[in-house]
Amino acid sequence: MTSPQPPIHVACIMDGNGRWARRRGLPRTEGHTAGEEALAAIVRAAAQRNIGWLTVFGFSTENWVRPRTEVRHILSLHKKLFGRIAELNSNNSSIRWIGRPFDEPGALTPPFIQKAINKAIADTATNTGLVLTVAFDYGSRAELLRASQRVIVSGDEITPDLVSANMYDPSIPPVDVVVRTSGESRISNFLLWQIAGAKVYFTERTWPDFNAAELDAAIALVEPKVSQ
Ligand code: FPP
Numbered sequence: 001m002t003s004p005q006p007p008i009h010v011a012c013i014m015d016g017n018g019r020w021a022r023r024r025g026l027p028r029t030e031g032h033t034a035g036e037e038a039l040a041a042i043v044r045a046a047a048q049r050n051i052g053w054l055t056v057f058g059f060s061t062e063n064w065v066r067p068r069t070e071v072r073h074i075l076s077l078h079k080k081l082f083g084r085i086a087e088l089n090s091n092n093s094s095i096r097w098i099g100r101p102f103d104e105p106g107a108l109t110p111p112f113i114q115k116a117i118n119k120a121i122a123d124t125a126t127n128t129g130l131v132l133t134v135a136f137d138y139g140s141r142a143e144l145l146r147a148s149q150r151v152i153v154s155g156d157e158i159t160p161d162l163v164s165a166n167m168y169d170p171s172i173p174p175v176d177v178v179v180r181t182s183g184e185s186r187i188s189n190f191l192l193w194q195i196a197g198a199k200v201y202f203t204e205r206t207w208p209d210f211n212a213a214e215l216d217a218a219i220a221l222v223e224p225k226v227s228q
Pocket of ligand 1 (some may be wrong): 079081134142182
């Protein structure tokens with residue numbers, strides 16, 4: 001008998017919403033709307049698989065310079081995503097967030113998103129299955145600098161364990177596989193510390209077209225097949 005494999009951690013850089021829209025003659029905002037729906041479907045698919053953690057790059061510290069209307073639209077989609085409580089509860093999935101802490105200098109998460117994040121975390125906290133972590137107002141170098149500074153200020157000698165313990169959410173385990181869509185082969189300042197040993201799955205498909213079959217292809221990079 002094959003012993004059950006421990007649940008894996010998949011991290012997604014959801015790229016190509018704009019290209020998906022352009023190819024269809026639609027405004028970029030439509031691409032983001034389709035991207036949020038694709039994410040909701042991937043969360044449902046992940047909850048049915050041996051995936052314990054799904055971490056997604058929702059909005060980076062660099063994304064704030066996009067046109068105001070686009071930023072506003074992406075923010076409204078985050079509100080929608082964080083509002084999918086009933087769906088998350090029905091899949092026994094909990095939600096978490098990583099990014100620049102709301103009360104720290106430089107943080108840019110607006111109050112209505114802070115509220116949606118806090119509510120989603122509280123309303124899904126008792127679920128024991130998939131942990132969906134959304135990176136919002138997130139940048140990995142900022143996370144690493146902050147973690148290092150916290151260790152230095154504490155007076156302890158800086159060690160890998162102490163850096164890990166000072167990440168935005170230290171309970172997030174190392175990533176097993178990173179997915180990047182839309183033909184880009186860059187990591188773009190996402191989870192640099194946590195992906196040290198990860199496999200990377202690049203696909204030409206734009207994020208709104210990323211589906212459960214592609215998720216299975218990504219997982220196959222890390223999971224031995226049951227028949228093996
Ligand atoms: C890249 O597409 C995607 C983003 C800017 C962030 C991801 C946002 C979504 C998937 C929308 C909803 C998601 C959440 C978490 C609510 P792009 O605009 O860079 O595409 P392009 O490179 O083709 O222009």
